[in-house]
Amino acid sequence: MTGHDHDHHHHDHDHSELSETELRVRALETILTEKGYVDPAALDLLIETYETKVGPRNGARVVARAWSDPAFRARLLADATPAIAELGYAGRQGEHILAVENTPRLHNMVVCTLCSCYPWPVLGLPPVWYKSAPFRSKAVKDPRGVLADFGFELPDSTEIRVWDSTAEIRYFVLPMRPAGTEDWSEQRLADLVTRDSMIGTGLPKQPHEAA
Amino acid sequence: MEGAHDMGGVAWSGPVKPEPDEPIFHAEWERRAFAITLAMGMPGGWNIDMSRFARENRPPQDYLSKSYYQIWLAGLEQLMLERGLVTADEIEAGKPLHPAKPVARTLSPDGVAAMLHRGGPTQREVRSPALFAVGDRIRTKVMHPPTHTRLPRYVRGHVGVVELLHGVHVFPDSNALGQENPQWLYTVTFDGRELWGPDGDVSVKTSVDAWESYLEPA
Numbered sequence: 369m370t371g372h373d374h375d376h377h378h379h380d381h382d383h384s385e386l387s388e389t390e391l392r393v394r395a396l397e398t399i400l401t402e403k404g405y406v407d408p409a410a411l412d413l414l415i416e417t418y419e420t421k422v423g424p425r426n427g428a429r430v431v432a433r434a435w436s437d438p439a440f441r442a443r444l445l446a447d448a449t450p451a452i453a454e455l456g457y458a459g460r461q462g463e464h465i466l467a468v469e470n471t472p473r474l475h476n477m478v479v480c481t482l483c484s485c486y487p488w489p490v491l492g493l494p495p496v497w498y499k500s501a502p503f504r505s506k507a508v509k510d511p512r513g514v515l516a517d518f519g520f521e522l523p524d525s526t527e528i529r530v531w532d533s534t535a536e537i538r539y540f541v542l543p544m545r546p547a548g549t550e551d552w553s554e555q556r557l558a559d560l561v562t563r564d565s566m567i568g569t570g571l572p573k574q575p576h577e578a579a
Numbered sequence: 580m581e582g583a584h585d586m587g588g589v590a591w592s593g594p595v596k597p598e599p600d601e602p603i604f605h606a607e608w609e610r611r612a613f614a615i616t617l618a619m620g621m622p623g624g625w626n627i628d629m630s631r632f633a634r635e636n637r638p639p640q641d642y643l644s645k646s647y648y649q650i651w652l653a654g655l656e657q658l659m660l661e662r663g664l665v666t667a668d669e670i671e672a673g674k675p676l677h678p679a680k681p682v683a684r685t686l687s688p689d690g691v692a693a694m695l696h697r698g699g700p701t702q703r704e705v706r707s708p709a710l711f712a713v714g715d716r717i718r719t720k721v722m723h724p725p726t727h728t729r730l731p732r733y734v735r736g737h738v739g740v741v742e743l744l745h746g747v748h749v750f751p752d753s754n755a756l757g758q759e760n761p762q763w764l765y766t767v768t769f770d771g772r773e774l775w776g777p778d779g780d781v782s783v784k785t786s787v788d789a790w791e792s793y794l795e796p797a
Contacts (some may be wrong), residue, residue: 389649393608396656396672397615399665403679405622409688411614417695418613419603460698464745481587481731483631484647493613495601499647503595504586508733509775509784517594528783532587534729535764535788536627536701537745564597 377441379458382458410548423492426457428561430490431572432554434467435545445469448540462477462489469542470568475526476541477514477568477573479501479507480533487538498567508532541568580632580725581722583639587733588775609648616655622682625658627699628755632727633657650762701749703761710791715741717767718797719789727755730793734785738797739769750790763791 400406430452434441448467452458459479465487468476480486481504486494497503507514511528515521521577522528531539545563549557559578566568592740620630632695634654635642645653662680669676686694711717721736722728729751743766753760768786771779 386768388653390606390608391673393611393615393640395650396652396665396670397611398673399669400615400619402675403664405664405679405682405685406618407687408686410618410686411611413688413691414614414617414695415604415610417691418708419610424601427716444666458698459696460694462700462788463698463700481733482584483634493603495598496605497595497597497645500595501586501589501591501643502593505589505591506595508782509588509778511783512780514595524782526782528780529783530783531766532731532785533788534731535745535748535751535790536699537764537766537788569595569597576625 397419414442418488418493422457422488424490424561424563424566425558426455426492427487427522427566428558429455429554430540431542431561431566432459432558435451435549435557436554441542445541452540457489459489461485462487464536465490465538465540467542468529472544473525473527474529475522475568476509476529476531476539477507478533478539478541479504481505481508481535485533485536485538487540490540491563495563517567518564520571521567536541541566543572546572546574580636580727581723582635582637583642583733584635585732587731612648612652612655616651618686619655619659620663621684621686621694623658623662623664624683625662625677626749626754628727628749628751629658629757630654631751632755635727702745703747703749703759705747706761709744709765711741711744711765711794711795711796713741713744714797717741717794719764719767719793722793724752726752728752730789731787733774734767734789736785737769737773739773739786740768742766742768745788748790750792752790752792765791765794767791767794 433442439563445465448465452465470476484494484499486498508530511530533539546560560573561571562570565572634650652744656670660667664680666677709745716738719730719734719736747761748764750760750762766786767789768784771781771783774785
């Protein structure tokens, strides 16, 4: 390593650090497989589940249903876990879900300051920023600063409610339905629902932003 | 415990940085570390609070220098070492050196969907009335246990209001030590000024979910 190119130096450094972890994980999987504790096929299935089946599209369908069906919305806000199970979403890291509704006067934001608690059945696995020190430290003290980091602001008159997920209750934000979508189907509405709008660090897309 | 994981309100330079079109995992080893951790819960037999304690119980410089899944990996190794499922010389050698320890069950591919669907509900039967009601003013206790707790530092010793009752749930502080000791669980809400003084934003309210033994009447 001559270090004649600073960028390359850093790249190689990062690469070798990653390789060390990569080797450690590979070796650990070998040990655990040979000892009969894990089945690699089960590992593949776990990965496939969270890469292809369980993600924020699930939550978007829940939100679109709530926007379209007042009776469902009432059930969701009264007891979210069985309401969400009606759409087939349930289980690990979503055993006890609570839906919190945004209004013109109230904006909800969800954080886990102690680790990374997140409603997996409706949102999938959390993004890196949600697990990062800046978000976990700032959300409870300066949520308006967090919103600024995400590129938007709310009127001073809007109350902000931050839910720190310290127990096994998983919070899920029901964002406000965008204006101009009155005759939209549930399927079209779901395309407006972003992951961040269900965490409270974003808003749904506007009709003109829909794909 | 007083660890680097307890981040609420800590001064941290730099903005939150969302990554456009972020992948679910950023490297193949993250996929495997995630899946191994989930799968080992079955033969390992530990609970979620034991897992959390294994991750957070490390020097701040170690916690802060590791990436998320590196912390998972370190926590998993710790749990397995404590139970003799693997040994330090095996991790060092990168291959099995000793016979496997008998385990009650393992996760088969056929069992994955059921395991994920079952999850780990923490709600338990109510055996005693709740001490607090919605609207009650409470003060969180000041405490600094060396063991696992889910009462973050930034709310300790502060006055808040009971907003929700969630029934009776497994108590993490004791569950991390192997005793469920279920208690009433509440959402308690604090004003920005109560938590942060003059720097607090008056338009912000923050809540935590707090077990009954974290609270006293105010």
